Amino acid sequence: MRRANLSAVLRLLHFHGPATRSDLVASTGFNRSTVGSLTSELVKLGLVRERPGVFSGKGRPSNVVEPVSTSVHVLAFDVTPSSVGAARVGLGGYLLQVRRRLHSASPHDVPAVVDLIATLAREMQAKSVPGSVCLGLVVSVPGSVRQPDGLVRRSPPLGWHEVPFAELLRDATGHEYPIAVGNDGDLGVVAEYLRGAAQGQQDVLYVRGEVGVxxxxxxxxxxxxxAGGYAGEVGHIVVKPGGRVCSCGARGCWEAEIGDAAIIRAVGRDPRESDIEDVISDVAIGNRRSIAGVRKTGEWVGLGLASLVNLFNPRVVVLGGTLGALYPTMEPTLASAYSRALGPVREQALLVRSDLGPDAQLVGAAEVAFADVLEDPAGTLEGRSDPEQQMLSGA
Amino acid sequence: MRRANLSAVLRLLHFHGPATRSDLVASTGFNRSTVGSLTSELVKLGLVRERPGVFSGKGRPSNVVEPVSTSVHVLAFDVTPSSVGAARVGLGGYLLQVRRRLHSASPHDVPAVVDLIATLAREMQAKSVPGSVCLGLVVSVPGSVRQPDGLVRRSPPLGWHEVPFAELLRDATGHEYPIAVGNDGDLGVVAEYLRGAAQGQQDVLYVRGEVGVxxxxxxxxxxxxxAGGYAGEVGHIVVKPGGRVCSCGARGCWEAEIGDAAIIRAVGRDPRESDIEDVISDVAIGNRRSIAGVRKTGEWVGLGLASLVNLFNPRVVVLGGTLGALYPTMEPTLASAYSRALGPVREQALLVRSDLGPDAQLVGAAEVAFADVLEDPAGTLEGRSDPEQQMLSGA
Known part of the structure; x- marks a missing residue:
């Protein structure tokens, strides 16, 4: 009971930011003295702090309670075919430090990717406030990830096959943190649902267009x-039978028509010589050929989205990655192709751009490791302050 | 507590059939005397009966408890473009009476369909055992149905648009029963999950191929x-951009490639002159042209299924309707096209034919109306024995 109540207050602060005691009373339905004692316990645990509220003209101002972003943190990573994104994320979901490094070798070179993550982890950990407890290291990967052991069954964009990624990361980081690996689409939708463009909605579809979709x-x-945690592989629905070969080996997948390479080709460039940033800047300066190519791709985006909303009947469709960046340019053709979706589902789904952009996977990854402390603030911190325990829970 | 326990015992008997008291003790985890008193209460309600068990050679045989199929029943209907299926379904899921009638007029003629259902309802009700309580009348429709009011937003195969079907049925049946309307795919998957080919599995995809898919x-x-109860419209995913016009108005939907009309065309017949039964009998007698045409369609079936398993990662894929009937013939080409699904999802999904065949929608529809009595056996029966109450709950 106490544990559930502590959890309720901490969740509110973590997901919605600082709140007055009166706000907490209103949001939780607990009475004033319960909120006071729960807050005090969270203060004692170091997870929240109180500061006097601003005087509003009548009565004594209610104290403002806020999450302490340097009490506990997560090291979050996002592996893409071109780079590794990294963030130290503090309680409250604050991105305390964000960086992105190009791969030192090919993304296919698994040991090099593991090394890069371990190096970034050490660097970020060195900058963390002394005493802040690291809750874990979580990595987003564009591929099918087996849970709970973090084996990457297959990542077509990275060219990985049966890579025991979590195990390799554990060895490379000296078994210092609990490690988890997640699918980039799953972490992206969780991020947009909890903190992004889909906040407050219960049925959400998220699509991340990059090299892989x-x-x-x-x-x-x-x-x-x-059944196995592999659902949501939207990039590999068939949209053009007999079409171009996809990274998965089959022909005519959606990814082969709307992934970065397809867009680069559609604007008349060669994917071996140009990258998607070139397209984005060409479009920004109004290059007609690029705009026409991007619009052409927009038809395929709309077509695939129509299939997906017919299947999932979401309230919000969030476009991330390249698709989010180029959505305003694609909009006319995309909307026209998308209008084939059945009326009742089409009228319920709102199409929006990602709020979190390239940070979505980092934000989503962080929430994986925050889950325990949000569920049981006191118990989790007790466990984690003991380094032996820390190692075990990571094993 | 008592209510939950009664519910647990009744559910077991309803879904798994007759059981000895010892079986019930083992399955529920309740002790012998609790099972005895719960059973007695269900006997008093008239929902179950006890008979002496068979002597097994040692000790006194445990009584066998069984659901009384004539205690409560549901009138279930399945509207398709060619016919209306009807069943009186008793507790335990027993199909006490099943019939199927061709439409008296066109399926587009809503009043005629309503009339036919009302007539069938009267006929079946007249044959029901005196004293058996009708829990409701539930109709399956191939279209998008708004809940809870049973407005059919759109049914391309029936040609219906914004039809207040539940309301029309209520008027036609004199407000005598609670009425519900459901989507045929939803009711089919529920039936296969509870009582058919997917029993015991938690992640299931069901596809019903007919005139509509x-x-x-x-x-x-x-x-x-x-978001609105419209999910699972698998028939309208795009598999062939620019392909044949579908009943929904768009081009290249899966339905346009694998629905009955497409199969009839693929075997070289004219859909205006032949129906799918002709194809099924041609295939049964080994007609080569028909087999080749059905196999060709199998490629499209496999292609669409690959997209769907990539999205849903089910444990079982159940093929119903025409697709179930023709699956053995389609198997080689279907399997080959389906093999494009990503490895991790493909290896987890088992492809099977529907166990329930054309009865799936009737079985699923019945479960909609059994839900209340299974949740609260005593409370629901008290309510229903009062005719005033009955009308209100149907309103």
Whole structure:
């Protein structure tokens, strides 16, 4: 009971930011003295702090309670075919430090990727405030990830096959943190649902267009996992039978028509010589050929989205990655192709750009490691302050 | 507590059939005397009966408890473009009476369909055992149905648009029963999950191929509904951009490639002159042209299924309707096209034919109306024995 109540207050502060004691009373439904004693316990744990509220003209101002972003943190990573994104994320979801490094070798070179993450982890950890407890290291990967052991079954964009990624990371980081690996689409939809463009909605479809096209689905407030946790592979629905060969080996996948390479080709460039940033800047300066190519791709985006909303009947469709960046340019053709979706589902779904952009995977990854402390603030911190325990829970 | 325990015992008997008291003790985890008193209460309510068990050679045989199929029943209907299926379904899921009638007029003629259902309802009700309580009348429709009011937003195969079907049925049946309307794919997947080919699995995809192609998805033991209850419209994913015009008005939907009309065309017949039964009998007698045409269609079936398993990662894929009937013939080409699904999802999904065949929608529809009595056996029966109450709950 106490544990559930502590959890309720900490969740509110973590997801919605600082709040007055009166706000907490209103949001939780607990009475004033319960909120006071729960707050005091969270203060004692070091997870929140109180400061006097601003005088509003009548009565004594209510204290403002806020999460202490340097009490506990997560090291979050996002592996893409071109780079590794990294963030130290503090309680409250604050991105305390964000960086992105190009791969030192090919993304296919698994040991090099592991090394880069371990180096970034050490650097970020060195900058963390002394005493801040690291809750874990979580990595987003564009591929099918087996849970709970973090084996990457297959990542077509990275060219990985049966890579025991979590295990390799554990060895490379000296078994210092709990480690988890997640699918980029799943982490993206969780991020947009909790903190981004889909906040407050219960049925969400997220599509991340990059070199690979990933996706994730939230159904009635829960991440759609499927039997083995591999659900939501939107990039590999067939949209053009007999079309171009996709990274997965099959022909005519959506990814082969709307992934970065397809867009680069559509604007008349060669994917071996140009990258998607070139396209984005060409479009920004109004290059007609580029705009026409991007619009052409927009038809394929709309077509695939129509299939997906017919299947999932979401309230919000969030476009991330390259698709988010180019959405305003694609909009006319995309909307026209998308209008083939059945009326009742089409009228319920709002199409929006990602709020979190390239940070979505980092934000989502961080929430994986925050889950325990949000569920049981006192118990989790007790466990984690003991380094032996820390190692075990990571094993 | 008592209510939950009564519910647990009744559910077991309803879904798994007769059981000895010892079986019930083992399955529920309740002790012998609790099972005895719960059973007695269900006997008093008239929902179950006890008979002496068979002597097994040692000790006194345990009594066998069984659901009384004539205690409560549901009138279930399945509207398709060619016919109306009807069943009186008793507790335990027993199909006490099943019939199927061709439409008296066109299926587009809503009043005629309503009339036919009302007539069938009267006929079946007249044959029901005196004293058996009718829990409701539930109709399956191939279209998008708004809940809870049973407005059919759109049914391309029936040519319906914004039809207040539940309301029309209520008027036609004299407000005598609670009325519900459901989507055929949703009711089909529920039936296969509870009583058919997917029993015991938590992640299920069901596809019903007929004139229209419908589908339903069970995710982690729950029906996938989406924001408005319209999820699972598998027939309208795009598989062939620019392809044939579908009943929904768009081009290249899966339904346009694998629905009955497409199969009839693929075997070289004219859909205006032949129906799918002709194809099924041609295939049964080994007609080569028909077999080749059906196999050709199998490629499109496999292609669409690959997209769907990539999205839902189900444990079982159940093929119903025409697709179930023709699956053995389609198997080689279907399997080959389906093999494009990503490895991790493909290896987890088992492709099977529907167990329930054309009865799936009737079985699923019945479960909609059994839900209340299974949840609260005593409370629901008290309510229903009062005719005033009955009318109100149907309103």
């Amino acid at each position: 990933g996706g994730g689905v939230v159904v009635d407030g829960e991440l759609l996992k499927g | 419908g589908g339903g998805v069970v995710v982690d033991g729950e029906l996938l509904k989406g």
